[in-house]
Amino acid sequence: MQFLKQHEINERYITNFRLESLLENLDKDIFKVSVAGKSVQQKNIYRVDFGTGKFKVLLWSQMHGNETTTTKSVFNFLKKLNANKNADWLNFFSFTFLPILNPDGAEAFTRVNANNIDLNRDSVDLSQPESQLLRSVFNEVQPNLALNMHDQRSIFSAGSDPNPATLSFLAPAFNETCDINDVRTFAMQLIANMNDVLKNYAPYNIGRFDDSFNINCIGDMFTHLSVPTILFEAGFASNDYQRKKAVKLVDISLETLLKGIISKEYEKFTVADYLKIPENEKNFVDIVIENYATTNPDFYKYSQLPIVFKEKIINKQLILIPEIDFDSASQFKFAHLVLDANKVIINNQKDVENLLEKVVIL
Incomplete structure (x- = not known):
């Protein structure tokens, strides 16, 4: 997708x-x-x-x-x-x-x-x-x-x-x-x-x-x-x-x-x-990642990882960077995309980017 x-x-x-x-x-x-x-x-x-x-x-x-x-x-x-x-x-x-x-x-x-x-x-x-x-x-x-x-x-x-x-x-x-x-x-x-x-x-x-x-x-x-x-x-x-x-x-x-x-x-x-x-x-984040595995103790307590796109200029091109973000919409209720990680291990920002490469053109 x-x-x-x-x-x-x-x-x-x-x-x-x-x-x-x-x-x-x-x-x-x-x-x-x-x-x-x-x-x-x-x-x-x-x-x-x-x-x-x-x-x-x-x-x-x-x-x-x-x-x-x-x-x-x-x-x-x-x-x-x-x-x-x-x-x-x-x-x-x-x-x-x-x-x-x-x-x-x-x-x-x-x-x-x-x-x-x-x-x-x-x-x-x-x-x-x-x-x-x-x-x-x-x-x-x-x-x-x-x-x-x-x-x-x-x-x-x-x-x-x-x-x-x-x-x-x-x-x-x-x-x-x-x-x-x-x-x-x-x-x-x-x-x-x-x-x-x-x-x-x-x-x-x-x-x-x-x-x-x-x-x-x-x-x-x-x-x-x-x-x-x-x-x-x-x-x-x-x-x-x-x-x-x-x-x-x-x-x-x-x-x-x-x-x-x-x-x-x-x-x-x-x-x-x-x-x-x-x-x-x-009320929104861009993506919610569900059903993920982790060995990061900071992530244990979360059943969902909220992802918000941050906009950056790289080589004079506007790029959307998906970042784990618990603060922008701290009480979020919805996501523009809900993603089943199918037990993929997510411990850090790089793991998120690797996962999203399969569903998002970045």
Whole structure:
């Protein structure tokens, strides 16, 4: 049984090198491409402005360099506009897009920047050039809506049932008590509108993140500054580590979002509709190994070995490494694959890799 193919996974590795070829093909009459600033390692941080409308949308992706699914979706959106489709969007909206906010992290395929800082925990200190740039663009644009584009790990379920969270949303809190004001209500209505459409495509796989307040997070900060903000978290679907299904769902979401704002369709939805979306839980690991033998005393007490894929760049290729992991989803209830080891001896990480070579292309 072949579980996944590494060359397909490698499609998720998006750096400035790939981005620049996409930007070159955009219609210069529609899109203004510029260099907004530089990263820690002096890589370009690109900015794309398009549209002439009064409703201003600021969106950014790859704040975490290894989260590329939403980057793909936004470029699908740009391609549609580039082909002169949905031109009415360009009349209603003005967009500012930062495709790869963290180009150093993108190159290394890491969450953090070159100074080992999580940019999504730097919204107060603004200690990093990438964080400072995003805040400067935010202050300049003064958006009516901010879209914070991310990926989420395959450990998340949409609710407590065995349904992977293929796409999740959050209308971030603006204070410690997670109160709901007009700013959050607008974001919640927009999310509920998107969820209503997504139910036709993934009825059990749309989740909602916990809204615990952290002013260091950029979404919480922007909502605190009275700008409606929506967090997108593109995730895993069954046997889809290349995230193609998530890309499709984000494509649908963005189209629904913009149509809903223009038509005011979102007004049909309430905060209660948003809260009905099941909250994300860490219920999954990638593989559970059962029926194994061991002479490792640390493994005696476990009837199941949880395996979580860790993503690493080796020779400029994105590789999934299966690692024994009891921590990422410490209370896991489900696995994307349950594997009968048939009494094969497993004492260490290498034994796991040898076993999985028979069922997984690594």
